[in-house]
Amino acid sequence: SQKIEQNSEALNIQEGKTATLTCNYTNYSPAYLQWYRQDPGRGPVFLLLIRENEKEKRKERLKVTFDTTLKQSLFHITASQPADSATYLCALDIRNNDMRFGAGTRLTVKP
């Protein structure tokens, strides 16, 4: 069956450390993958997109990798801050720009 799995429901880290979130998928062949941030009671907000032929993409303190052999994407936040605390969702393009979302990982950055 098709699955999108994000590591642990919750991740707690200390301010200043690097947060690493994982998105694994099975039985999909996405042309690209996206990461979104969601704060409580609000809709998700787009952060980054990475295509199947790209290994890595960066934006400020964010870095995303995409390994189509392992069927995995890693999302890194460097020099984390308490304001980075939120739920982070990965989303796959499954066909024709139709997206499917993982359950998300709730990140808490402690001061």
Next chain:
Amino acid sequence: DTGVSQDPRHKITKRGQNVTFRCDPISEHNRLYWYRQTLGQGPEFLTYFQNEAQLEKSRLLSDRFSAERPKGSFSTLEIQRTEQGDSAMYLCASSALAGGWNEQFFGPGTRLTVL
């Protein structure tokens, strides 16, 4: 244009009643999506439109759910004979498919509580 808007933001209804939600996408966006999200889960795809055409509907969507997008602008999602299991956040998103990449812009959602 300030983004995707949804109305109402909250809806409390009794089991068996019908409810209708509205979504106004970003004006130049041709794609519009409906998702349902429950606590601790990611958005679950319900259906999407390209312009006024409904291109896909989730198999999880029962026949109590119907969506429309007349004239390819705003969309409505109706749930008939609501059940307690329908309680969730209903999210709408739109996208322009600019450059072929489907960055979705989400609305604030409508939280439905079925008593």
